[in-house]
Amino acid sequence: MPSSGNNETILWNALFEASWDGMVVLRLDGSLYRVNHRYAEMLGYTREELEALHIWDLDTRFSQPEIEAMLHSVDSGGAHFETRQRRKDGSVIDVELSNNGATYQGDKLIFCIVRDITARKTTEERLRQNEALLQGIASQVPGVLYQYRMAPDGSRSFPYLSEGLVKLGGLSIDTMAGAEVVPLMSRILPEDADLVEAQTRRSAATMENVHVEFRFRHGDGSIRWIECRSTPKQEPDGGILWTGILLDITQRKRAEERVQAMAITDGLTGITNRQEFSRLLDREMERASRYASPLSLIMYDLDHFKRINDRFGHNTGDDVLKTVADLVGDSLRDADLHGRWGGEEFMVLLPHTGLEAASRVAEKLRQTIANHRFETLGFVTASFGVVELAGGENSRSLAQRVDEALYRAKELGRNRVEARASHQDAQ
The missing domain is CATH 3.30.450.20 (PAS domain)
Structure with a gap:
């Protein structure tokens, strides 16, 4: 506030009254020395009513002793804080205070700019609630x-x-x-x-x-x-x-993988089922034809398997099939394909393998099965048919030829390997 000069006094009064913010001048004893129209409007009082009050009559956040201590601590460096003040109708608003101490005509006064921040605080609280809601949703x-x-x-x-x-x-x-x-x-x-x-x-x-x-x-x-x-x-x-x-x-x-595995795997032995083996056979035949590489097919069948089921029961028969599948699988290369064709019949597909080499593989498999001793029933044997893919041959013809080779092995006494080099029955 100006200390002298009528013109300065007029200018100060104009600025004091024209401010968009509430302005109030406090004495050190907490009484309101002067307020502007905006501050009176903010709290719903007349200026005369306000200037008859003390600041702790309005403040709802701090006690009278706290306010008295704050007033005496304010200096020319100022203070800035938020509090809450009660309006004449009893409602409470959030306010932001900027205070500076100064001496006027020998008295120390506190000059305050008061800004109503109720809307801002409401918005901030709504945002905090929304954030908490979103955090709660996100956590669930x-x-x-x-x-x-x-x-x-x-x-x-x-x-x-x-x-x-x-x-x-x-x-x-x-x-x-x-x-x-x-x-x-x-x-x-x-x-x-x-x-x-x-x-x-x-x-x-x-x-x-x-x-x-x-x-x-x-x-x-x-x-x-x-x-x-x-x-x-x-x-x-x-x-x-x-x-x-x-x-x-x-x-x-994992569930999809299990379903897929079930669709292509024989449930008893755990090796490829007939449908999937047929698909892989077509794929390997197409690849062999494209690159002109040899491809051989082995079909084997357990000898007198019906007698095993009849004498020892189907559970024992199932155990024999699983064990034989494991024995053969352990003897094959990673590139070879092993599948159950049906009943006690199995197929082995040998990529990049000619008839002679495939026959040696079949003989090795035959001996592996024949030399294995099974609990309860002792030894079992298997018969093998072997064929090599011929140019222009389809999968149906190849499967038919290997089946005929296997049938020939059984006719000749079982527990043996028969290979068919020609494909006169191919279509």
Whole structure:
């Protein structure tokens, strides 16, 4: 407040009354020395009514002793804080105070600018409640809610990761969020990382949603399948922000693998079933024809298997089939294919193998079976037919020829190998 000069007094009064904020001058004893129209309007009093009060009559946050101590501590350096004041009608508003101490005509006064921040505090509280609500929802979502940003310079970051990351990835949010994406992205298996990056770049170019599945190394070292779904949004600076969800689909993937395995595997022996073996046979025949490489097929059948079932029961017969399948499987190369054709009949497909070499393999298998002693029933034998794929031959003809070779081995006394070199029956 000016100390002299009529013109300065007029200017001060004009500024005091024209202010958009409430203005009040306090004495050290807490009484209101002067208030402007805005402050009176803010609290619903007349100026005369306010100037008859003390500041602790209005303040609902601090006690009278606290306010008295604050008044005596204010100096020319000022003080800034928030409090709450009661209006004449009893309602309470949030206010922000900026105080400065000064001496006027020998008295120390406190000059205060008072701003009503009730609307701002209400908005802040609503935002806090919304944030708490979103945090609560995010904590219940069975996955990770996230935001992933690609800046105009190509740098990447995760502005937001929900707490689900702790469970889904076994990782700490503090170490995964922020500017660096390397700790999180580096856990995607290398064989899947290129697919994820390609999907991201495609989405950035087309603004299409991302939907990709990939394998991720969990914090405990295990491998998990993750499904990612997100929606991109162009930002004002040219960056792109994806908002999405990560779901752990490991159990679903394992179930799908089990279903797929059941569809192609013989339930008793655990080796390829007839349908899948037929599909693989067609594939290998096409490959052999394309590269002009030899391909041979072995078919074997357990001798007098019906007698085993009749004498010892079907459980024993099943055990024999499983054991024989294991014995043969252990004697084959990784490239060879082994399947159950039906009943006690089995097939072995030998890529890159001619008739002579295939016959030696069949003889080795025959001896392996014949030399194995089974509990309860002792020894069993098997008969083998062997054929080599001929030019222009189809799978039906090849299967028919190997069946005839096996039949010939049985006719000649069983427990032997018969090979057929010609394909006069091919179609």
